[in-house]
Amino acid sequence: MINTIDTIREVLSSHGQMPVDVSVLSLTADLYQQGLTSHASVNVMLALEDAFEVEFPDALLRKSTFESIAAIAAALETLGIEEMQD
Amino acid sequence: MQTHEFRASLLDAGLLVNSGGDGIFQRSFTFESIVRGVESYASNAGDAPANQRFFFAPVMPLATLVSSGYAHSFPNLMGVVSSFAGSDRELPAFLGKLDTDDHWMSELTASDVALSSAACHPLFSNFSHQSIPEEGLLYEIQGVCFRHEPSIDPARMQSFRQHEFVYLGTSDGALAHRDKWIELGSDLLRELGLDVQVVVANDPFFGRAGRILANGQIEKELKFELTAPISSDAPGAIASGNYHEDHMGRVFDITILAGGPMHSACFGLGLDRITLALIYAHGTDVSQWPRDVRALLSISNSTTGPS
Numbered sequence: 001m002i003n004t005i006d007t008i009r010e011v012l013s014s015h016g017q018m019p020v021d022v023s024v025l026s027l028t029a030d031l032y033q034q035g036l037t038s039h040a041s042v043n044v045m046l047a048l049e050d051a052f053e054v055e056f057p058d059a060l061l062r063k064s065t066f067e068s069i070a071a072i073a074a075a076l077e078t079l080g081i082e083e084m085q086d
Numbered sequence: 087m088q089t090h091e092f093r094a095s096l097l098d099a100g101l102l103v104n105s106g107g108d109g110i111f112q113r114s115f116t117f118e119s120i121v122r123g124v125e126s127y128a129s130n131a132g133d134a135p136a137n138q139r140f141f142f143a144p145v146m147p148l149a150t151l152v153s154s155g156y157a158h159s160f161p162n163l164m165g166v167v168s169s170f171a172g173s174d175r176e177l178p179a180f181l182g183k184l185d186t187d188d189h190w191m192s193e194l195t196a197s198d199v200a201l202s203s204a205a206c207h208p209l210f211s212n213f214s215h216q217s218i219p220e221e222g223l224l225y226e227i228q229g230v231c232f233r234h235e236p237s238i239d240p241a242r243m244q245s246f247r248q249h250e251f252v253y254l255g256t257s258d259g260a261l262a263h264r265d266k267w268i269e270l271g272s273d274l275l276r277e278l279g280l281d282v283q284v285v286v287a288n289d290p291f292f293g294r295a296g297r298i299l300a301n302g303q304i305e306k307e308l309k310f311e312l313t314a315p316i317s318s319d320a321p322g323a324i325a326s327g328n329y330h331e332d333h334m335g336r337v338f339d340i341t342i343l344a345g346g347p348m349h350s351a352c353f354g355l356g357l358d359r360i361t362l363a364l365i366y367a368h369g370t371d372v373s374q375w376p377r378d379v380r381a382l383l384s385i386s387n388s389t390t391g392p393s
Contacts (some may be wrong), residue, residue: 038302041296061297
């Protein structure tokens with residue numbers, strides 16, 4: 001079983017270049033305030049697409065999509081990724 | 087007029103000569119006299135201190151391409167310099183490849199030099215790891231820039247001049263600088279008879295992922311383009327005002343004395359595009375241009391040389 005939130009945290013840790021421990025961030029913590037830059041969000045986006053085998057449509061290619069773990073999960077849900085996946 | 091018709095008229099008039107590759111043009115002295123006229127006209131409106139006005143070389147350190155983030159955001163547009171780094175021993179094999187193999191470029195070694203990505207980028211390198219005064223610094227820079235986007239549209243040259251007015255300092259100062267120049271620049275260009283419209287814009291960040299940066303730039307209204315017909319009735323950007331927030335301050339490690347990263351903004355005029363826009367508006371025979379426009383650009387009646 002793949003836990004979507006855990007996977008999002010893993011992607012943020014390895015691609016977000018953030019100066020904080022992502023595993024302790026709340027679901028609604030503002031990632032940009034925690035050090036996620038616009039340029040790093042580009043890498044995060046590509047890594048998320050890879051990890052979940054989805055493609056973000058243009059409408060979701062906005063800073064707001066990546067502003068929190070919850071926001072990312074909500075965006076993924078619109079692409080068919082549930083909270084827990086086989 | 088359609089782009090290909092305008093292009094043909096430029097070549098027929100001898101204003102531009104195609105240099106073999108798309109987007110590479112040789113410019114006649116008449117074309118250049120317009121460029122120089124626009125340069126002086128804009129420069130006279132600037133207020134950078136005399137010792138802070140520079141012409142930059144068409145090349146810059148490769149490191150600047152990476153530090154500025156240009157290589158990250160526009161890898162498809164950059165140009166880097168490679169050269170042969172072998173000795174006498176390697177030379178015969180290299181010469182052999184030159185004559186027989188189309189891929190002889192693979193024998194070259196990357197140098198530490200790149201073609202300039204934007205006029206102001208090397209300026210920020212100068213201030214790396216330094217602090218600047220809170221009242222800010224004003225610079226006027228002209229640079230020859232390279233963008234790898236071959237096109238038959240003369241508005242999209244691979245090598246072109248940017249004349250920039252750059253502010254380094256606080257966020258308030260940077261925004262004020264950008265907004266002042268958007269208005270001043272629009273007035274200056276309209277005085278030349280150009281139909282300038284100011285629009286919110288984004289840089290062409292590469293790829294799908296680049297859309298995040300582009301959308302962010304538009305949402306925050308960081309960039310405004312001054313547009314006008316250049317090579318067809320469809321307007322294109324001939325100048326732009328850009329607020330960098332603290333991006334340059336962070337990536338080049340430039341702080342302001344009061345603390346915190348430097349904010350910056352630049353207003354850049356595309357000298358070649360403005361020249362083309364003027365030709366599009368007033369015709370290929372410069373001697374027939376409106377007298378007041380020629381006067382503002384210090385262009386004499388002679389069309390055979392710079393005035």
